[in-house]
Amino acid sequence: MPEDWGGNTPVVQISALKGKNVNELLEMVMLVAELQELKANPHRNAKGTVIEAGLDKYKGPVATFIVQNGTLKRGDIVVCGEAYGKVRALLDDTGNRADEAGPSMPVQERISAKAGDGKVTLSSLASAVAGGKLSGLDLHQLNIIMKVDVQGSIEAVRQALQVLPQDNVTLKFLLHATGDISTSDVDLAVAINAIILGFNVRAPGSVKSYADGKGIEIRLYKVIYDLIDDVRQAMEGLLVPVEEQVTIGTAEVRATFSRGSGRVAGCMVSSGKVVRDCGIRVMRNGKIIFVGALDSLRRVKEIVKEVSAGLECGIGSEGFDDWEVGDVIEAFETVQKKRTLEEASASVAAALEKVGIEL
Structure with a gap:
């Protein structure tokens, strides 16, 4: 409340346009600051408030800054929210360059300012x-x-x-x-x-x-x-790619043969092709009984890299020798498939649902 109304707030009538009582206002500000012991330490790192920021066509990023404590110097590193940078130039209230700015001194600095908090959480x-x-x-x-x-x-x-x-x-x-x-x-x-x-x-x-x-x-x-x-x-x-098993061919077991301590399957390739070192699934009565690798591929006793549909071949796997006539062999290759954000999101949602969390 103003002093004239019984309060403790001094009032000075001024006119910036006519220059009326400007000096009286400054003297009153100094008096109030002295009475209330409003002091700042000019020998510490600067701290203040950005009152305006923008991009100047010629100066680049600038901010109008009031130093409230400490001394701001050209070349100092400043932080404002999540933005930071080096003070490249200081301009006082008259537009002249300054090397430093002390408490209560308004300056314009070539530095950027913050907008938003940039926080993303789950x-x-x-x-x-x-x-x-x-x-x-x-x-x-x-x-x-x-x-x-x-x-x-x-x-x-x-x-x-x-x-x-x-x-x-x-x-x-x-x-x-x-x-x-x-x-x-x-x-x-x-x-x-x-x-x-x-x-x-x-x-x-x-x-x-x-x-x-x-x-x-x-x-x-x-x-x-x-x-x-x-x-x-x-x-x-x-995102980590997902592995997909792509079927490249099928073969039917027509006979079985002994080979050393194990057995191999005499097959007819019915579709696509089978390739040495590819993956295989052995199907019996519609059920998968083995998944592994095709380690041995022969055609008329010769080792070959692949056999196409309509041709006979011998197939062996180190992890399986319980072949029976009528077994169906599915040959497949494992490929890496990139995932979309939507596919990955669905996987996370499913995993979270299992533990009772809604995403």
């Missing part, structure tokens, strides 16, 4: 894994450094990426800021094993060369849908 899943209820799940994290043209693009890009299933691969935005990609971004990517995404920004040739030398990938985009597609591919690239 707490129930993490608890289940930590508790030993789940094991063998294909879980990964894709670390991202994102640079954009304006602050509003940060949330736009992040919201667009939320359409991607993240049950197996979570997206972790470890830095998101405005401005072109720099070597400091590359250094951070090396330290945290991240990819760098740029939306409507540039990566100078020197930065690209620096990134290539460090083994860091920089991806630049103008269209948000291209960014989403590439991030999907990067996420799916982290």
